Amino acid sequence: MNDWLNSLIAWLEGTALTQSIRDTSWAVPLIQTIHILSIGIVFSSSLILMLATFGLLGNDWSPARWNLRLHRWSWGGLVVLLVSGTLLVVGEPERSLTNFIFQMKMLMVIIAALLTWVLSQRLQTAHGRSEEAGHATAATRLLALGTLAVWLAIISAGRWIAYYAG
Amino acid sequence: MITEMLERLGQTGLATTISENALIFPWLEVCHVIAITTVLGTIFIVDLRLLGLASTSLRVSRLTRVVLPVTWIAFCFAALTGGLMFLSQPVNYFNNFAFRMKMVMLIAAGMNMAMFHLFTSRSVHLWDEGGTPTPAAARVAGLVSILIWITITGAGRWIGFSLSNF
Secondary structure: OHHHHHHHHHHHHHOHHHHHHHHOOOHHHHHHHHHHHHHHHHHHHHHHHHHHHOOOOOOOOOHHHHHHHHHHHHHHHHHHHHHHHHHHHHHOHHHHHOOHHHHHHHHHHHHHHHHHHHHHHHHHHHHHOHHHHOOOOHHHHHHHHHHHHHHHHHHHHHHHHOOOOO | OHHHHHHHHHOOHHHHHHHHOOOHHHHHHHHHHHHHHHHHHHHHHHHHHHOOOOOOOOOHHHHHHHHHHHHHHHHHHHHHHHHHHHHHOHHHHHHOHHHHHHHHHHHHHHHHHHHHHHOHHHHHHHHOOOOOOOOHHHHHHHHHHHHHHHHHHHHHHHHHHHOOOO
16 A cells, blocks of 8 residues: 555656646645635535534425535535645645545545435435425434534544644 | 734733644634635525525525524634634734735625625515526625635635744
8 A cells, every 4th residue: 555655656746737736836725725615615515404404494495405406516516626635635745645634534535425425315315205305304314414524524634634744 | 003912912821822732723723614614605505596596496585594694603603713813823914915815805795795785685575586586786796705705715725825933
């Protein structure tokens, strides 16, 4: 694993993209800004869905209807997150790839994406059955809460990468 | 005189605790990022409705009633954590261009919102229903809000790259 990682880092260090990100003073802050904006979209969508499943967003829209409104934004936001995140890694391969918190963060991103997909599928199925569209089951609420918790951990890990060397 | 006041502020017990403890500042940053991503995502939901681009089947007045309380709670949390981060080195933040820019943009965001609530939203009953186009003033308010919050995010990130730590 380490050999493979080290050769990947060595290869990335030599690429033109890594060099241009390093040579452009505004590149990293700009990419990080885009990264935060997309976290804003993904995290808020997760938060709104959680609140909706717990019946905390009024009764105009069912959780399933909120999911219909937000799921494309969640996935779009996730794509922008991955692209901007990849660029940040390419800019500083060694600092990120060998960082334990970064590795944990990537694992959690996979879990969050899976949970987001399962939750979205559950709510879409509920949308088809009108009798269940109005309120979410306990399992759906738990899933929404769990998804939100993983996103919270991901955001925390993201900030801590900068402070943790190793 | 302002510099003296800020210097004294930076010498208070709370300020030195924040600047000297290795864990407090990163955790404040984590909380600040969580708060600001919530503000961004939820305010964009409202702005996109004002622009007539999303959630158009939900009444504007209902959407703002269920979503904006979340935005406000998150905003208070962002202001609190941001204030504590400011306390760690008040003079440096005050003299930082990106920080001043962020504060000016926050005032601009407040003015844009105040204008909308004082004037534009008075006629909301005329364009509240889903499917009714929002007036130009509401669309401008939504677009301006999105642009201002993107700038605030960028300025916030720029502070981290331009603030001298001493």
